[in-house]
Amino acid sequence: MPERLYQEEKQRAVNVLNDLKIKLYNKGWFPATSGNLSYKLHDDPLIFAVTTSGKDKGTVSHEDVMFVDKDGKPIEKTRMKPSAETMIHSYIYKKTDAGCIIHIHTPNNNFISYVYAQDSKVKIKDLEMIKALDIWEENSEIEVPIVENYFDLNKLAQETGKVINPKVPAVLIKTHGIYCWGRNEFEAKRHVEAFEFMFELMKNLILFKSTKDIW
């Protein structure tokens, strides 16, 4: 690819991630520097833009996004450090058709991951919002996998990769957060908004009915 077009694509990826980051920050979904985002530039070899580690997601600077390969290594010399969870993004890109990945920590996704952790999955059904995941069958049910929050981030990435169900664009990490993706930034945002809506509702049903057997 000519250098100029490549630079334009990289700038577009930076703009997409910064725009998405601010929109989601304004919903309160990146508290205390938590969360990260990525956007795929190239499939084979895998190259993606990813947010840098430990940054306040409510601000935009020239050091918020960088470019890495399949091993999470920078593709060009830089002082910046990629997200500590970059390898989770890499496994998701390898195992799915994702073009954009969103990771957020919220009280609702942490609550649901905690309540259903023993089952290693959480079932969602009877909710109109499932259609926002592009699932249109009548009486559809989905199961979102839940992985342990392994301290070793390479193990966490591998285990996340293992439980991915290509029909369900999300994985929950117990008392940590959600990884959610789509083929592009529009789809990834729609999916994460849908999951957060459904998890909040489910949390309220669990508390209202005093049982995790809400369906």
Ligand SMILES: CSCCC(=O)C(=O)COP(=O)(O)O
């Ligand atoms: C402050 S939250 C702990 C780290 C984390 O889980 C996260 O999502 C942010 O890590 P990053 O390296 O991407 O800033």
Ligand SMILES: [Zn+2]
């Ligand atoms: Zn995290």
